[in-house]
Amino acid sequence: MARHSKGVVALSVLLVAGVTGGGAWVWRDAHAGQGTRAAAPDRVRTATVTRTDLSDSRTLPGTLGFGTPHTLKGAGKGIVTRLPKPGARAVRGKALYRIDDRPVPVFFGDTPFFRTLAKTGVRGHDVSVLGDNLRALGYETGAAVTSRKTGDGDEGEEFTPALAAALERWQHDTGQAATGALAPGQAVVLPGPVRVDTVQAQPGDPADGPLLTYTSAAKTVTVAMEATAVGTVKAGNRAAVTLPDGRTIRGTVTSLGRTVQGGSAQDSAQQTGPATVDVTVVPDRATDVQSLDAAAVQVRFDSTTRKGVLAVPVGALVALREGGYAVQRPDGTLIAVTTGMFAGGLVEVSGKGVAAGAEVVTAS
Secondary structure, three states, X not given: OOOOOOOOXXXXXXXXXXXXXXXXXXXXXXXXXXXXXXXXXXXXXXXXOEEEEEEEEEXXXXXXXXXXXXXXEOOOOXXXXXXXXXXXXXXXXXXXXXXXXXXXXXXXXXXXXXXXXXXXXXXXXXXXXXXXXXXXXXXXXXXXXXXXXXXXXXXXXXXXXXXXXXXXXXXXXXXXXXXXXXXXXXXXXXXXOOEEEEEOOOOOOEOOOEEEEEEOOOOEEEEEEEOOXXXXXXXXXXXXXXOOOOOEEEXXXXXXXXXXXXXXXXXXXEEOOOOEEEEEEEEOOHHHHOOOOOEEEEEEEEEEEEEEEEEEEHHHOEEOOOOOEEEEOOXXXXXXXXXXXXXXXXXXXXXXXXXXXXEXXXXX
16 A cells, blocks of 8 residues: 555545435545545546535424413403404503493503502502503603512512502593502403404303403414424524415514423323424514414524535545545545535535535535
């Protein structure tokens, strides 16, 4: 065997499996280096080294709609006398339904009114919801008084005489009994300007039962992603959504579910599918989906992108015994390369002697 300079990497037979579905050429008793030649296979197929962008992406089926429905239960005593229609939107300060023919207005927040607010000096997150909404509706409540101690969280706002006076003014302006007090069931707290999905109650039903279901007011895409892969996606990532008419629109991942679904055997004879987590994608422009209420779509997640790299087909790699790779020119010269990202049947390569436009032998 001919002698070679220091640093030349020896090649020997090595079987390579699992390289993104492709294979690598395998050579026996050859050396990789500038100017080194190896006997080419009987049938030669070539490819061009290209400079391109590679993305580690995955495409999954999704569902366009308004997201997961949530049930709204009423509170307090009374009889349901009027309900909204499906598709209606909740508006801050406006009535959503009627109990005993009395309008029940909407406030936005994260804590329902679970007690009567009448006595000044009480604190709580329900008081904070009341204060925040009255201020958002333009009522002067005085300075919000909050606790300086936090403990496991802030203790909420204090129900002050100024806040009670603001409540009384709002009640008067909206045609309610101006008492300056608020009892459970006199206003409903929702997480935001939601959309009524279905109506569950009927006029004449008790006020404290399930009344309706609601969803987000904005259309979203829900994707069931395998729990083992969800770590590759995070809130803020970009996504491409392909609609039924073939258009592709841009979207953003806004949330990842906390509940794992499926993945366990129902009985000894039946196994469910893989465990999944719901990933929510919001279209960047609502007008892109304004003509659709629900549809099956395809969503592509690009978790990693390498821009302007040199790439060859995976089948152009020659596997080295030492764990590296080389590519072969049509004249038989072997050039050692360093591999990077694998994506879409291509692999990123770099190394001395590798340049865009060069021809290399490939198995596919």
